[in-house]
Amino acid sequence: MPQTPGPSIPSECGRRRSPEQMFVDVHCHCLPGLDDGPADGQEALALCRALVSDGVRAVAATPHQLGRYDGRYRADDIRQAVAQLRATLLEAQVPLTVLAGADVRIDERIPDLVAGGQIVTIGDRRRHLLLELPHDIFVDPVPLFDRLASIGIVAVITHPERHPFLARHPDYVERWTEYGPCLQITAASLTGDFGTLSQEAAWAFLDAPLPALVATDAHATSWRPPRMREAYARLHQRLGRLVARMLCVENPLRILRGQEALTRTPGGMQGVMRR
Ligand SMILES: [Fe+2]
Numbered sequence: 001m002p003q004t005p006g007p008s009i010p011s012e013c014g015r016r017r018s019p020e021q022m023f024v025d026v027h028c029h030c031l032p033g034l035d036d037g038p039a040d041g042q043e044a045l046a047l048c049r050a051l052v053s054d055g056v057r058a059v060a061a062t063p064h065q066l067g068r069y070d071g072r073y074r075a076d077d078i079r080q081a082v083a084q085l086r087a088t089l090l091e092a093q094v095p096l097t098v099l100a101g102a103d104v105r106i107d108e109r110i111p112d113l114v115a116g117g118q119i120v121t122i123g124d125r126r127r128h129l130l131l132e133l134p135h136d137i138f139v140d141p142v143p144l145f146d147r148l149a150s151i152g153i154v155a156v157i158t159h160p161e162r163h164p165f166l167a168r169h170p171d172y173v174e175r176w177t178e179y180g181p182c183l184q185i186t187a188a189s190l191t192g193d194f195g196t197l198s199q200e201a202a203w204a205f206l207d208a209p210l211p212a213l214v215a216t217d218a219h220a221t222s223w224r225p226p227r228m229r230e231a232y233a234r235l236h237q238r239l240g241r242l243v244a245r246m247l248c249v250e251n252p253l254r255i256l257r258g259q260e261a262l263t264r265t266p267g268g269m270q271g272v273m274r275r
Contacts, residue, residue: 021055021057022055022057022249023054023055023056023057023228023229023232023248023249023252024056024057024058024059024248024249024252024253024256025051025056025058025059025060025215025216025218025226025228025252026059026060026062026101026122026123026128026130026156026184026213026215026252026255026256027060027062027101027103027130027156027158027184027186027215027216027217028047028051028059028060028061028062028215028216028217028218028226029061029062029063029064029103029217029218029219029224030044030047030048030051030059030061030085030098030218031044031061031063031078031081031082031085032044032081032085033081034063034072034073034077034078034081035063035064035069035072036064036219037063037219037220038219038220041088043220043221044085044088045088045089045092045094046221047218047219047220047221048085048089048094048096048098049094050218050221050225050226051096051216051218051226051228052094052095052096054216054225054226054227054228054229055228055229055232056096056216056226056228057095057096057097058096058097058098058099058253058256059096059097059098059099060098060099060100060101060122060123060130060256061078061081061082061085061098061099061100061101062101062102062103062122062130063078063081063102063103064102064103064104064105064132065078065102065103065104065105065119065120066104066105066106066107066109066110066113066119067105067107067132067134068105069105070105070107074118075102075117075118075119075120078100078101078102078120079100079120079124082098082099082100085098086098099122099123099124099256100120100123100124101120101121101122101123101124101130102119102120102121102130103130103132103158103217104119104129104130104131104132105132105134106131106132106133106134106139106141106144108144110129110131110144110147110148111144111147111148111150111151111153114126114129114148114151114153115151121153122156122255122256123255123256123257123258125257125258126152126153126258127152127153127154127255127258127259128153128154128155128156128182128255128258129148129153129154129155129156130156130158130184131144131155131156131157131158131181132158133157133158133160133163133166135162135163135164136164138163138164138165138166141155141157141176141181142175142176142179145176145179145181146179149179154179154180154181154182154260155179155181155182156181156182156183156184156213156255157173157181157182157183157184158184158186158217159184159185159186159189159198159217160173160183160184160185160201160205161185161186161189161194161198161199161201161202161204161205162186162189162194162198166201167197167198167201168197168201170201170204170205170208171208173205173208173210174208174209176210177209177210180210180211181210181211182210182211182212182213182251182255182261183205183208183210183211183212183213184212184213184214184215184217185202185205185206185212185213185214185215185247186202186214186215186216186217187214187215187216187217187226187227187228187230187231187232188216188217188224188225188227188231189201189202190202190203190214190231190234190235191227191230191231191234193227203238206239206243206247206264207264209263209265210263211251211260211261211262211263212247212251212261212263212264213247213248213251213252213255213261214228214231214232214235214247214248214252215252216228228248231248232244232248235247235248243264246262246264250262
């Protein structure tokens, strides 16, 4: 099973520091020259510095796979680019841990490609898959959830609040409950950068009976910057410190480590949260 060798996630991500200094980001286009993220190493370094300034300490580098990027680069190219970015960050003394991942467009070939090591799961742990739905039509991912479950993989659905159908029907995701996918809400949606519909839907999805987390889906410093600190502040103000921490630190860290994410419930949280 191909996995990216490299550093373990720093322990201070989950403890010691204040949450604003230890965000974990499971969705970020920070590898240079692969997709619509940074064009070169300089831009990638600038984006990584912006992540650190925004309080992010560990990130999964998740270039697009399949969809319009089908066949453009291989999973091993992603792993190699991650190793190169780690070396660059070490040399530049940027304190950011980078693990491999991919932002994978829904495709019936995914289970076979995961089994063959050709799709990179979050942290390359073969436990969670960042799954992107097409924007122009709605494709219900339930049949894929079922097939992924048979090989031990849980989907993390990227930014449902930015999907035209789901944003207007946030209750729809309750049909997915038995498969327990995680909802990835984009930080910039919570701050209103993608408009009112996405912003209101983002908050609505946080009430769904499913695990959720916040990620940057950042692409560059100039457009689609991280926005994690501002999103955390709004979450803290509206839902309290524990929930904000669960969404921006605890659940992303769990998923980066290949562990089950927590679900917010009316009575608290399902699962065991560290102190
Ligand atoms: Fe993305």
